Amino acid sequence: MAADCGSREEMWSLAGATALVTGGTKGIGHAIVEELxxxxxxxxxxxxxxxxxxxxxxxxxxxxxQVTVSVCDVSIRADREKLxxxxxxxxxxxxxxxxNNAAQLFYKPTxxxxxxxxxxxxxxxxxxxxxxxxxxHPLLLHxxxxxxxxxxxxxSIGGSIGFAGYTIYATTKGAMHQLTRSLATEWGPDKIRVNxxxxxxxxxx
Ligand SMILES: NC(=O)c1ccc[n+]([C@@H]2O[C@H](COP(=O)([O-])OP(=O)(O)OC[C@H]3O[C@@H](n4cnc5c(N)ncnc54)[C@H](OP(=O)(O)O)[C@@H]3O)[C@@H](O)[C@H]2O)c1
Numbered sequence: 199m200a201a202d203c204g205s206r207e208e209m210w211s212l213a214g215a216t217a218l219v220t221g222g223t224k225g226i227g228h229a230i231v232e233e234l235x236x237x238x239x240x241x242x243x244x245x246x247x248x249x250x251x252x253x254x255x256x257x258x259x260x261x262x263x264q265v266t267v268s269v270c271d272v273s274i275r276a277d278r279e280k281l282x283x284x285x286x287x288x289x290x291x292x293x294x295x296x297x298n299n300a301a302q303l304f305y306k307p308t309x310x311x312x313x314x315x316x317x318x319x320x321x322x323x324x325x326x327x328x329x330x331x332x333x334x335h336p337l338l339l340h341x342x343x344x345x346x347x348x349x350x351x352x353x354s355i356g357g358s359i360g361f362a363g364y365t366i367y368a369t370t371k372g373a374m375h376q377l378t379r380s381l382a383t384e385w386g387p388d389k390i391r392v393n394x395x396x397x398x399x400x401x402x403x
Contacts, residue, residue, distance in 0.1 A: 212343070216242075217239050217242070218241075218285050219231050219243045219297040219299055220244055220298055220300035221244070222299070223247065224403035225403050226299060227243065228254065231243050231258070231265060232258070232263065235264055239264075239295070242266045242268070242289070244269065244281055244300070246269065246270070248269050251269060252267070272326035273321040273325075282330070293347065294347055294348065296331065297350045298349065298350070299352040301323040301352065302323065303367055304364065304367045305363050305364055307363055316366055319370055323374070324374060324377070327351055331377075331381060334347075338385075339388055345389075347388075347390040347391070348391045348392075349391070350395060351374050353396040354397060357370075357372040357373075357375050358375070
């Protein structure tokens with residue numbers, strides 16, 4: 199007799215789990231928030247636009263998904279610290295998953311790139327991932343999900359291949375791969391898994 203495996207939701211239940219997903223109002227981040235929440239996780243997300251966040255929160259509430267939101271520009275250190283304080287309070291000093299998703303794509307031939315553009319992309323895409331991981335570490339140590347805490351860094355195929363006109367963006371993503379490997383080895387003994395996902399082109403906002 200075939201075993202009753204239950205529904206997809208039962209098999210992959212995340213009931214009781216908690217997640218922070220940056221950049222959840224659009225695109226890939228929005229889809230991740232919904233998917234995690236559909237499997238029962240409580241999710242907190244952020245972006246820079248308060249009105250869009252509230253609209254998303256309202257729609258998620260209508261779908262009975264447990265999602266809280268707060269404004270955060272991940273390129274600003276003080277904003278990142280405030281975000282993690284909010285997450286700490288919301289999830290009682292514990293976190294199971296951090297998804298470093300928020301980032302900006304930037305196209306410009308390299309010779310024309312300014313130091314401000316370089317610095318802005320490095321801060322938004324790379325430094326935010328490093329710092330949010332640092333801030334999340336004590337919360338992830340108390341993860342209650344089976345297998346321990348988990349960090350997912352949203353990288354790009356641009357981090358592994360030549361990407362003409364996207365040099366700064368591709369550099370942030372290439373560095374993200376090394377950050378991921380280093381944190382995975384450093385925090386493995388703490389039972390915190392660190393992985394990166396590197397999609398190709400996806401039509402998003
Ligand atoms: N789409 C692709 O083809 C593709 C391919 C490979 C990798 N990726 C990666 O996947 C991730 C998501 O991409 P996407 O295409 O879904 O992007 P998207 O549609 O532009 O959405 C980006 C999300 O991040 C937020 N965000 C951007 N800058 C932010 C900041 N400084 N602080 C806080 N939130 C910020 C945006 O909201 P606000 O702008 O309102 O703040 C939005 O919610 C990125 O890491 C990207 O590099 C995308």
